[in-house]
Structures are given as C-alpha cells and as structure tokens.
Amino acid sequence: MAQITKVETRNQMRSSKWPIERNTEAITAWLMASPAMILMILFLIIPFFLAFYFSFTNQRLISPNPTEFLGLQNYKQLLTLKILRLDPIKNESGEPVLDEDGNFTYIRERDITRNPDYPQYAGLQRWNSWDVGKTRFTLLASDVVFMKSLINTLYFAIVIVPGQAGLGLILALLINRRVKGVNVFRTIYFIPVVVSIVVVSILFRFIYDGDNGLLNSALVFITGGAFKPIDWLANTTTAMPAIMLMSAWQAVGIHMIIWLAGLQNIPFTLYEAADIDGANAFQKFLYVTWPGLHNTAVFILVTITIAALGLFTQIHVMTRGGPLDSTSTVIFQAVRKGFDMQNIAYGSTISVVFFILVLSVAIIQRYLTREKSS
Amino acid sequence: MNISLTIKNKRRLSTFVRYGLMIILALIFALPIVFMIVSSFKPHFQLLQDSSSLRAFLPVGDLSVNNYFDAFARAPISLFVFNSVLVTLVTVTLGLLVNSMMGFALASMRWKGKDIMLLVIIATLILPFETIAVPLLMVVSRLPWIGAGGITQGWLNSYHVQIIPFIVDAFSIFLFVQHFKSQPYELIEAARMDGAGWLRIYAQVIVPISGPVFATAAILRGLFMWNQYLWPIMVTQSEQYRPVMVGLGYFYQLSTSNTTGILPWGEVMAYLSIITIPIIVLFLVMQQAFIESIASTGIKG
Numbered sequence: 001m002a003q004i005t006k007v008e009t010r011n012q013m014r015s016s017k018w019p020i021e022r023n024t025e026a027i028t029a030w031l032m033a034s035p036a037m038i039l040m041i042l043f044l045i046i047p048f049f050l051a052f053y054f055s056f057t058n059q060r061l062i063s064p065n066p067t068e069f070l071g072l073q074n075y076k077q078l079l080t081l082k083i084l085r086l087d088p089i090k091n092e093s094g095e096p097v098l099d100e101d102g103n104f105t106y107i108r109e110r111d112i113t114r115n116p117d118y119p120q121y122a123g124l125q126r127w128n129s130w131d132v133g134k135t136r137f138t139l140l141a142s143d144v145v146f147m148k149s150l151i152n153t154l155y156f157a158i159v160i161v162p163g164q165a166g167l168g169l170i171l172a173l174l175i176n177r178r179v180k181g182v183n184v185f186r187t188i189y190f191i192p193v194v195v196s197i198v199v200v201s202i203l204f205r206f207i208y209d210g211d212n213g214l215l216n217s218a219l220v221f222i223t224g225g226a227f228k229p230i231d232w233l234a235n236t237t238t239a240m241p242a243i244m245l246m247s248a249w250q251a252v253g254i255h256m257i258i259w260l261a262g263l264q265n266i267p268f269t270l271y272e273a274a275d276i277d278g279a280n281a282f283q284k285f286l287y288v289t290w291p292g293l294h295n296t297a298v299f300i301l302v303t304i305t306i307a308a309l310g311l312f313t314q315i316h317v318m319t320r321g322g323p324l325d326s327t328s329t330v331i332f333q334a335v336r337k338g339f340d341m342q343n344i345a346y347g348s349t350i351s352v353v354f355f356i357l358v359l360s361v362a363i364i365q366r367y368l369t370r371e372k373s374s
Numbered sequence: 375m376n377i378s379l380t381i382k383n384k385r386r387l388s389t390f391v392r393y394g395l396m397i398i399l400a401l402i403f404a405l406p407i408v409f410m411i412v413s414s415f416k417p418h419f420q421l422l423q424d425s426s427s428l429r430a431f432l433p434v435g436d437l438s439v440n441n442y443f444d445a446f447a448r449a450p451i452s453l454f455v456f457n458s459v460l461v462t463l464v465t466v467t468l469g470l471l472v473n474s475m476m477g478f479a480l481a482s483m484r485w486k487g488k489d490i491m492l493l494v495i496i497a498t499l500i501l502p503f504e505t506i507a508v509p510l511l512m513v514v515s516r517l518p519w520i521g522a523g524g525i526t527q528g529w530l531n532s533y534h535v536q537i538i539p540f541i542v543d544a545f546s547i548f549l550f551v552q553h554f555k556s557q558p559y560e561l562i563e564a565a566r567m568d569g570a571g572w573l574r575i576y577a578q579v580i581v582p583i584s585g586p587v588f589a590t591a592a593i594l595r596g597l598f599m600w601n602q603y604l605w606p607i608m609v610t611q612s613e614q615y616r617p618v619m620v621g622l623g624y625f626y627q628l629s630t631s632n633t634t635g636i637l638p639w640g641e642v643m644a645y646l647s648i649i650t651i652p653i654i655v656l657f658l659v660m661q662q663a664f665i666e667s668i669a670s671t672g673i674k675g
Contacts, residue, residue: 022484028572029485036476037491039542043510044498050509061515174396179389187661188400191407194657194664196601198619199646202626203410206639212425214409249403257665258672299672310504313603317623331504331604338508339608347508355505362500 051355054348061342074349080142082124084112088134096134106136113140146350149321149328156244156329157308164248165300168255175256176263186260190253197250201317204246208232233319236326243314243327251307255300262296263289295369302365309357330354405431411651414441414643421640441644449628450613451645454621461536461617462599466592468541473591474584476542477550478576482562492551498544504604510539511608531612540599546591549670553587554580586666593660593667600653618649 055074059067088096088104097105109126112118124140127147131137141147175186192200207214210231219227232242270288279287312331315321321328321336330350338347408431413421415437424430445451479485480492514529529535557580565575581588606620616624625645657664 025483025572026485029479029483029488032475032483032573032576033479033485033491035472036542036547039472039538040494040498040544043513043539043542044501044506044544045494047506047510047513048501050512051506054509054512059512061512171399174392174399185396185400186665187658188404190665190668191654191657192403193668194597194653195407195650196619196653198601198603198622199410199650200406202622202642203406203646206425206642207406207409212422214406214425214430217426217430249406253403254668254671257668261669261672296672303671306500306502310502312504316603316607317626334504334508335604335608339511344508344512351505351508355501358500358502358505 051348051351054345055352057345059345059348061339061344070345074346076142078143078146078346078349078353080124081127081147082121082140084109084121084138084140086136086138088136104131104134104136109138109140145325145328146330146333148325149330149333150353152240152325152327153309153311153329153331155240156311157305159241160244160248160308161301161304163244164252164304165255165297167248168252168300169259171252171256172259172263176260186256189256192250193253195250197247197313198317200246200250201314204242205233205318208242208246210234234323236323239319239323239327243311243318247308247311247314251304255304258300259293259296262293266292298365298368302361305361306358309354309361330357407650407654410643411647413640414647415439416441416640418636418638418640421643441638441640442648444638445625445641445644445648448641449621449625449645451618451621451625451648453613454616454618455649457533457615458600458617458619461533461602462596464533465537465540465599466595468537469543469546469595470588470591472541473543473546474550474581474588475576476547478554478580480547481551481554482557482559482575482580483572495544495547495551499548501544507604507608514539514609530609531615533615535609536602536606536615536617539605540595540602543591543595545671546595549587549591550584553584557583586663589663590667590670593664594671622646622649 056070056072057067058070086106088106090096099105113121113124115121121140124142125144127139127141127144129136129138171189175182175189206212208231210216210229213229213232215232216227216229220229230238232238266289270292271284274284274288310331311329312335315327315329315332316335319327321332331354334347334350334354337343337350412431412433413424415433416424417436417438417440420435424432424435429435476491480488480495514535516527517529519526519529519532519534529538561579561583562575565579570579601619602617603619603623606617607623610616610620613621622645626642
C-alpha cells in the first residue's frame, strides 16, 4: 500500500506539470554521476577492452617499433598442447633396443620438436609423459610454465574452496550460540583477516622454516620427536599445501562472518517446529540449517573461487613461483610476462584467459541461484 | 531422575568438547600473531633458540626495542608508512564522495542512462582487479599529467597513480544504491517541496542519515588500499612513493641479501608489528563496524 502511494506521488510530481524541473533533475543526476562514470570508463572499462585488444598484438610497455597485429598467435603460444606417441626404438631386425637397465628406449622429444620434418611440433616443450605398455605418450606444450601455473592455480582452488568454506562454517556453527565468551572467540578468529596477507606471508616464512620454524618444532613436540623436520616451502610437494593452509588461516574469518549472517537469517520458528517433531541436532542441521544456507553457500563458494584463481601476493612474497614452478600461478605469470618482461601483449593474453575462468565461475553461480528461486 | 542426570551429563560433556575445540582453534589463530609481536622484542639468537619451545610465545629473556631502532635504520619505514596512510586516506575520502554521488543518482533520481549504468556496475562487481592490471599499467604509463613541472607523460612513480584508478569502486556504489533506496522517499519529497535542489538534498538530507553505510564503505576500501600489493609493485619503482607492503617486501629481500647472510628476524618481526598492531587496535576499537562491513559483502549473494 505504502509503495503504491509512493509511486503515485512520484509520478504526479514529475508529470508534465514540471517539465523544466525534470530536466534539471536529469542534468543534476548526470553531473553527480559523471565523476564516477569518467573514472570507471578510464580505469576499468577501457583497460578491460584493451586486454582483449593487446592480446592480438605484440604490444610492449616500451618499444621503439610500431605495434603489430598478430591475430591468435599469443593464444597459440600460450595454450598449444599436443600429445606425441612414441614407439620404442627398434634395431634392424625389429627387436626393441633396451638400455642398460633393460628398459625400452625412445627418441628424445627435442629430436622431434627441433626437426624441420615435423613442423607441427616446432617450438613445443615436454611437459609430462606416461608409458602405456611399450608406447610412450608425451604431452608437449608451447608454454610449459603457464600450463603448470594453470594446473597449480586450479589445484589451489579445488583444495581451498571446500576447505576454507567448510572451516568457516564450522567456526560459524561453534560461535552461533548465546554462551559465555563467544564474542571473544569470534574476535580472535577474525583477527587474521585484518592482518595484511603480505605480513602473514613473511610471518609464515618463519613458521615454515626448515631449521627454526615453529611448525616443525610443534610437530616434533606433538609426535614426541618422531617427526623429521621439513623445509616446507623448499619442497615441491609441500610448498603449495603450506601456502593453502596459510591462506585459509588468514581469510577464513571473513567466511565465518558471512556464514554467521546467513545462519542468523534462518527463522527461529523453524527450529522450534523441528523440536516439536523430535528432530535431533544432526537432522536439524540437514533439514533446517543447510537448506536455509543455500544462497549463502553459493555466494561463499563463488567468492572464494574467484579470489583463489587470483592467487598472487602469497606467491610473490614467499616462493616466487618456486621450487621448480610448483607454486607458480596464472596471475603470477601475467605479472611476470606483463610487468617483469614488459610484454604487455602476452600478459594481457593471460589476463583474458583468467577473465574467462572467472566468468565461467560467475555463470555457474547464476545457474545455481536461479535453480533455487524458480 | 536417572535419565535427566545422563542428559545433563551429556550436555556438560558436549559443552566441554565445544569449549575445548573453540580454545584450540583460538590458539591456532592467535599464536602466530602473539609470536610475531613477542619476537619483535627479542635479540636475534634468542629468537631462534626460543622458537623450539613454548618460550616462542612468551615475553621472556632479554627484551628490548632495539629491533625497532635497527629496522628504522635499515629502511625508510616512516616514509613508507606516510605514503600508505596518505594514499589510503585520500583514495577512501574521494571514493566516498564520488561513489555515494553515483549511488544517490542511481537510487533516487530519474535520468536516461541510469539502467545501463546500473547494469555496468553489476557486471563489474565480479571483475577482479587482476584482470585489468596489465593493460591498466599500459594506460597509466601513457597518460599525461599536469604538475609543478608542466605537462609530463606517464603516471608511473607518483601518488596519483596509486590513488586515481581506485577512487571509483563498483561494490561501494552498489552498497550506496542499496542503502539510499531503503530510505523513505518522503524525505526527499519534503525537501523538494521546501525548494531544495538535488545536490542539497544529497548533502544535507541523505548523507547525514547514512553514517553506517559510509563507515562500511570506508572500512572495506581502507583495508583494500592499505593492503595493496600487486599494483604498487608495478608502479612504484622508486622508494619515494613506495607503500608499506611493497616496502616490506623489499625490506625482507634487503635483509636476506645482506653481507652476513643472516636474516635479522627480530627486525623483520618489528617491521611486521609496526604495520600490523595499529590495524589490530583499530579493529578491536571498532569491532562491530568491521564485522558488519564484512557481513555486508555477503548481501549481494
């Protein structure tokens, strides 16, 4: 009712009675919106479209030569993947040649990628290979470091998204009670959020240190000396998990708060009804809490995914992508190419690929939330 | 009687487990920060020795503020802090003005182009800064600037390169639109009847009753600006304009590559504490506002 009156008065006020006034309203609105509009066009919209444009050129930050249009060459350089199928080397009588250990031998990849007889493999490098029976399948990529970075980024996202969202939910459920001291715990869990990730990254370099690190000391203490200290960040298998753990430690407070807001939006009467029906705590969670958190869950999963795909600062401060590219990420490569090597075009190409990743996540979110409301 | 006792015991046990879990988690979240602050007062070798025992978290032994003096001597930390404070304050203040005006125009006024603008803002909400960082670097390296020395080309190594691109913020605008729309339209009508212009309505009617949303936008933007890293490493090559976080990275590398080959962890911890303790204090003082800001980021879901 109130709404209808409002609309009516609004229309009345702005109908033909005051055409000049409507004009001034529009002009003032444009004036008030224009600073934001101009800044947005200059620093958000233009750079966004330039990313696409540069990705088709050989643009450099500083170059004496004019920029050239390259078509899809940057994308080819970034994304080309080929599988090479190799049979064991055979001698004249058709018997496979074995090496000293009795294994089959194969042509080296570079004898193919650098062979003018195989132009389709030119410029590719070995990423990985698998032996299936006697046949060796070798995966070749034109930019192996980027491919590794893409996989590392996805690995980070796949672990951190459920991990951080789940931990955030556990924290929220723990403190969503009116019991003594709960606010103190909420405050403590939230403190790392206001500590800069740069500070956290340097602090955790000490915690993960191989000689004096607190994590090793703690693990040795807990296991009664059975644990052998590890240099967490210098090891290809432990570096990424160590960064994941730290990132979750720093950011989980945000998601705890958002889960908590979602929990407090669930009407209390639903729990009372469940009580009357004799539901136990687990049933209440499954049939009341979880359905009530659907939109919060989608939102949290999407924001963590997008943030995870943009992983950069921790890498730049802690490992610089090492050891052996095991922690290099998509954005780390974009900055390496676009800034360190001043290759704006290639950095932009990586940015476009990153944008497509983010966009797919957003489209999935759209789909998931629409599912619910229809 | 018997049954009610077991229920009571069960309750007690679950409370006990719950508190136990909460305390262990609290230790996991708090101890690294306690360690950082405590260590900043310890001499290098004691710090390393203590790290193998619980003494790492206790303010014991030979405590002093020497690390702080040494850290300040090693790098121009006060300059870095000044740069960050300046860039953060100016960006947040201009941002509140620019974004709230846009929010007001979108929420309360009628004009052509409004719907498209709203669409663009919603679309840019999901656009992470990382997508445009590299092309933006190209843009700012070519833009002209009128300064004391006449017209110069390129914005690199300056304050404005750290400020101007970050004034406008889609999420702030979104927050303002949501908030202004929820205000009773009668307020604006009454002011119109009294002959107030739109600018005046914005400045004297709407802004004064919108304190909380301004606080939310300021906190979120302030944290983002204070913590900036990716952008300033690209645009502040010279020490003069470097913010704290980038300065910290350089400080850390400077310390690892010194002649003794020993990383002075005490000094590093002192630097970390200098730029962290004020923010933690600010958070503790304005806790409710901080937590509500973070909760507000969830409303668009």
